[in-house]
Amino acid sequence: MKVRVDVMLKTGVLDPQGEAVRHALGAMGFEGVEAVRQGKVIELEVADGTSEDTIREMCEKLLANTVIENYAVKVLG
């Protein structure tokens, strides 16, 4: 089965890359972009029946650094 993990910086953690993207959009003439946050999408192909707890353990131990990042797990089927 396919699982998607979204990893995003926690609210309040400075995201210099997102800021650079926001500036670039402004420079290109796109107005009104108030904030950009950049994160990661990680797609996993795991054995059928792998529990969400196991996926969460993967996130806690490796895929996300929970000091600065939040993650969300979505089973794509």
Added chain:
Amino acid sequence: MRAAVIVFPGSNCDRDMAVAFRAAGAEVAMVWHKDDHLPDGTDIVGIPGGFSFGDYLRCGAIAAKSPISQSVVAHAGRGGYVLGVCNGFQVLTETGLLPGALMRNANLKFICKPVELTVASADSAFTSGYRKGQKITIPVAHHDGNYQVDEATLAGLVAEDRIAFTYQGNPNGSTADIAGVLSANRRVLGMMPHPERAADPAHGGTDGVAMFRSLAGALVTA
């Protein structure tokens, strides 16, 4: 002093660190990341700079999960000494041996230059060769050296005198100008600047020598 310098795929300051340890009188063993134990009698582990595992996922994240890292965590748990420089500092935060995280430099640029540091604490085997408040010049070379900690953790670091070095003229956006931090037992130091690159007159500076010498003095092999 018996030092073990860890080598990950992508480490590139491992030999420099070994040279600096040896110059201070240490016996140095190079330890490959797939080894699952440190040499017997290791006093201090050096985790060098570089780009372990290509900085994939997050800087230091994959190295922190490699077999040898479990042994390094156990060594620290027994009260052993660990010095993590640059990528080594990133590895130490990823293992949880040191608090906080190292993020992309605030100006998004790779910074490679000598920087002036203030010795914020001389109360450790790493920093006892300096005076508190002393200004020293040590090179930095990093893209992800922006040290971030939450306010509560920062207050704890300050209260426990665990900030070892601060930047003069913060180059990367680090919280409270922090360039290096100590563990609670003061035996694990992580720092972004490279003391091993200021360890010989040919480097253009020798302000890093005092760190390796003070370690050698504190960790006399029995």
